[in-house]
Amino acid sequence: MRNEYHHELDALVHRLAGMCDSVGSAMQNATAALCGTDPARADWVLAHEWVIDDTRRRIEEDVQQLLARQAPVATDLRVLVAALYAAESVERMGDLAQHIATAVRRRYPEPVLPVLLRGRFRDMGGIAVRLAAAAGELVRNRDLDDVQAMIARDDEVDRLHRSLFPVLSDAEWDYGVATAVDVTLLSRYYERFADHAVSVARRMAYVVTGELPQHA
Amino acid sequence: MRNEYHHELDALVHRLAGMCDSVGSAMQNATAALCGTDPARADWVLAHEWVIDDTRRRIEEDVQQLLARQAPVATDLRVLVAALYAAESVERMGDLAQHIATAVRRRYPEPVLPVLLRGRFRDMGGIAVRLAAAAGELVRNRDLDDVQAMIARDDEVDRLHRSLFPVLSDAEWDYGVATAVDVTLLSRYYERFADHAVSVARRMAYVVTGELPQHA
Numbered sequence: 001m002r003n004e005y006h007h008e009l010d011a012l013v014h015r016l017a018g019m020c021d022s023v024g025s026a027m028q029n030a031t032a033a034l035c036g037t038d039p040a041r042a043d044w045v046l047a048h049e050w051v052i053d054d055t056r057r058r059i060e061e062d063v064q065q066l067l068a069r070q071a072p073v074a075t076d077l078r079v080l081v082a083a084l085y086a087a088e089s090v091e092r093m094g095d096l097a098q099h100i101a102t103a104v105r106r107r108y109p110e111p112v113l114p115v116l117l118r119g120r121f122r123d124m125g126g127i128a129v130r131l132a133a134a135a136g137e138l139v140r141n142r143d144l145d146d147v148q149a150m151i152a153r154d155d156e157v158d159r160l161h162r163s164l165f166p167v168l169s170d171a172e173w174d175y176g177v178a179t180a181v182d183v184t185l186l187s188r189y190y191e192r193f194a195d196h197a198v199s200v201a202r203r204m205a206y207v208v209t210g211e212l213p214q215h216a
Numbered sequence: 217m218r219n220e221y222h223h224e225l226d227a228l229v230h231r232l233a234g235m236c237d238s239v240g241s242a243m244q245n246a247t248a249a250l251c252g253t254d255p256a257r258a259d260w261v262l263a264h265e266w267v268i269d270d271t272r273r274r275i276e277e278d279v280q281q282l283l284a285r286q287a288p289v290a291t292d293l294r295v296l297v298a299a300l301y302a303a304e305s306v307e308r309m310g311d312l313a314q315h316i317a318t319a320v321r322r323r324y325p326e327p328v329l330p331v332l333l334r335g336r337f338r339d340m341g342g343i344a345v346r347l348a349a350a351a352g353e354l355v356r357n358r359d360l361d362d363v364q365a366m367i368a369r370d371d372e373v374d375r376l377h378r379s380l381f382p383v384l385s386d387a388e389w390d391y392g393v394a395t396a397v398d399v400t401l402l403s404r405y406y407e408r409f410a411d412h413a414v415s416v417a418r419r420m421a422y423v424v425t426g427e428l429p430q431h432a
Contacts, residue, residue, distance in 0.1 A: 064297060071287030081280060084300060169394035177396045178385035184400045 005070050009079060012062050013139060016083055019055045019090045020136030020200070024129050026052070026097035027193060031125025033104045034186070035118045042108075045101035052094035059087040075207065082203040086139065089196040089203075093132065096189040096196075103186060112182050114175045117167070124160050124190040127153050131197035138204045150201045157194035161187045221286050225295060228278050229355060232299055235271045235306045236352030236416070240345050242268070242313035243409060247341025249320045250402070251334045258324075261317035268310035275303040294426065298419040302355065305412040305419075309348065312405040312412075319402060328398050330391045333383070340376050340406040343369050347413035354420045366417045373410035377403045 026045045033042035063080045066072065072080060103112050113121060134150050137143075164187050167173065168180045205211070242261045249258035279296045282288065288296060319328050329337060350366050353359075380403050383389065384396045421427070 064293065067283065067297070068289045068293055073284045077280065077284055081283070081300065084297065085304065088301065088304065165394070165397060168397050169392070173393055176385070177389055177393055178381070180393045180396055181381060181384050181400045184397045185404065188401065188404065 005066070008062065008066060009076065012059060012066070012083055013079065015055060015059055015062075016086055016090070017136040017139040019052060019059070019087065020132050020139060020197075022048070022052050022055070023090055023093040023097060024132030024136070026094055027100075027125060027132060028129045030097040030100040030104070031122065031129070034100055034113060035122045035125070039104060039108050042101035042104040045097055046105070049094060049098050052091060056087045056091040059083060078207045078210065082207045086135075086200045086203050089199050090135070093193050093196045096193045099189050100186060103182060107182070112179075112186065114179060114183075117164075117183060120160060120164065121186070121190070124157055124187070127157050127160075128190055128193045128197070131157075131194050135197045135200040138201050142204055142208050144205055144208055147201045147205055150198055154194045154198045157191055161191040221282070224278065224282060225292065228275060228282070228299055229295065231271060231275055231278075232302055232306070233352045233355040235268060235275070235303065236348050236355060236413075238264070238268050238271070239306055239309040239313060240348030240352070242310055243316075243341060243348060244345045246313040246316040246320070247338065247345070250316055250329060251338045251341070255320060255324050258317035258320040261313055262321070265310060265314050268307060272303045272307040275299060291423065294423045298423045302351075302416045302419050305415050306351070309409050309412045312409045315405050316402060319398060323398070328395075328402065330395060330399075333380070333399060336376060336380065337402070337406070340373055340403070343373050343376075344406055344409045344413070347373075347410050351413045351416040354417050358420055358424050360421055360424055363417045363421055366414055370410045370414045373407055377407040 026048065029041040030045045033039060033045070063084050066080055070076075106112075131150060131153055134146055134153075138146055138150075164183065168183060173180065242264065245257040246261045249255060249261070279300050282296055286292075322328075347366060347369055350362055350369075354362055354366075380399065384399060389396065
């Protein structure tokens, strides 16, 4: 009985880690669609959203089953509570990738981003994808060595996000207010995506240390 | 023992409902500061943020204690899981009210909002405050009659949010790109605040019906 239970707990953890990988792929495709010219990659993101939502629903059901049947304590209980929170954060990361894909589709065949800003969004996207992968790794191995590096990457996304506002407010901004509005929201989606990846990391830190993380 | 347990469960539920009231007050003050000229109300929001964060931390600790000590099942288990999620949403509502207060403070003594848009933000704020109050009520009484009304109010906030973009993109928009960027993010904060209130409502519906809510 205990063995089957731990097998189910492992399966749950691997499902959560796989969900991190899925939102990483979604973000990679959404960023490629945003910074390039291939709307098919935006469509891919929109077509696969259900997989992420479905995985989250399964994780949630499994956690509740395990809580009800096994009455876990100590680390096992912390894993289950952390999985509930983390699945919520990761699903939200998927939503944000989807918002980016939707923006690309809405403006197509016009590009949403001025060419001027592509490099910056490619950088934010690259970091975001690495953060999703790092969150997945951390869920799998609970090796807290990477948490600080993740926080540093999140700070870098924040810096890139903030550095856009002077560009948009500059007198030489030639792309109009509507584009500035789009860019503002898009940048915010990357910033929130990175925040959520760090909040998954903090939850995993809590599984290991038993300390409730400060809210990011 | 069961009696003490149910007393603790009631206390937890009332703490969560009180947290909804707190973020409603925060939003009311943030909106008054944004649409008026009283920066003291923004300061009030920023000074009281710790209360909301602290309440959330207590709720989380209490849930974990109750899960570990009581191994609840059925409705009691659903209440605890729902409280975990809801506390996260409500804390996020507090963060969003705080973002609005911070924006007011950052531009002071200049107003963040053009007078033209005050009425619109006052409307969004009024609905947001009512949604926070309705979420608190629902946590207290689990009377699902109000859920549909909450969803309709959230739709109204979405409508107000979307209706801003044509105003910002209009050729007659006289307030520059920097203001458009501020307005875009502020409007997004109201929209997310309302979403989170509805997600609390969905969680309470789940306590009653046992159906996992579709993600909003």
